[in-house]
Amino acid sequence: MKAEALRQAKEAYTIEMECIREELEYFDDEQFSRAVEALANAPRIGAAGCGHSGIICQHFAHLMCCIERPARFISPAEAVHGATGFLQKGDVMVFASRGGKTKELLPIVDICKAKGVTIISVTENLESPLAQQADIVLKQHVNRETDKYNSQGTTSTTALCVIFHALQAALIEETGYRNEQFALIHPGGAVGERLNKK
Numbered sequence: 001m002k003a004e005a006l007r008q009a010k011e012a013y014t015i016e017m018e019c020i021r022e023e024l025e026y027f028d029d030e031q032f033s034r035a036v037e038a039l040a041n042a043p044r045i046g047a048a049g050c051g052h053s054g055i056i057c058q059h060f061a062h063l064m065c066c067i068e069r070p071a072r073f074i075s076p077a078e079a080v081h082g083a084t085g086f087l088q089k090g091d092v093m094v095f096a097s098r099g100g101k102t103k104e105l106l107p108i109v110d111i112c113k114a115k116g117v118t119i120i121s122v123t124e125n126l127e128s129p130l131a132q133q134a135d136i137v138l139k140q141h142v143n144r145e146t147d148k149y150n151s152q153g154t155t156s157t158t159a160l161c162v163i164f165h166a167l168q169a170a171l172i173e174e175t176g177y178r179n180e181q182f183a184l185i186h187p188g189g190a191v192g193e194r195l196n197k198k
Helices: 003-024 029-041 051-066 106-115 155-175 179-185 189-195
Strands: 045-049 071-073 092-096 118-123 136-139
Touching (some): 003 155, 029 118, 029 136, 051 071, 051 092, 051 155, 092 106, 106 118, 179 189
Parallel strands (some): 045 092, 092 118
């Protein structure tokens, strides 16, 4: 292995640790509280993003299901071909886009507004269309990506993931979700074995 390759690998840890530390400084108690309240009371939750953001939105939907908040990832391509029928008035739709200008997401915003769906946007750009049209905005912060060209979706996905993890942690407390409930729906794997050990 090249010495520079090893240095770059270790630098990735430093870059992402610094990003998370800095992101906490942008934490908005009021907006975050509103997001938790909306998610706690939503009959259904949708999530959409493109590329790496979309992959992390799939993770978010699974996190919500793990605490029994019915959720699904809605592919931006499928959303405008009927998949937004999943969403009804009173539901919540979470959009993730670092720049807040992802063109594939904007038509979905219009559908959500017409259906009375609460919109939560997670973005770095508070002046972007996704931020401006949202009911609730959670600020994403990215110092730089971990690759030397600052172009791969690495640190940005970690920053998004942390926000989603924080939402789940808060929702567990807000809704009174119990580990016994999780044991019932997660009998598989090492976690299921530990949770269901008599």
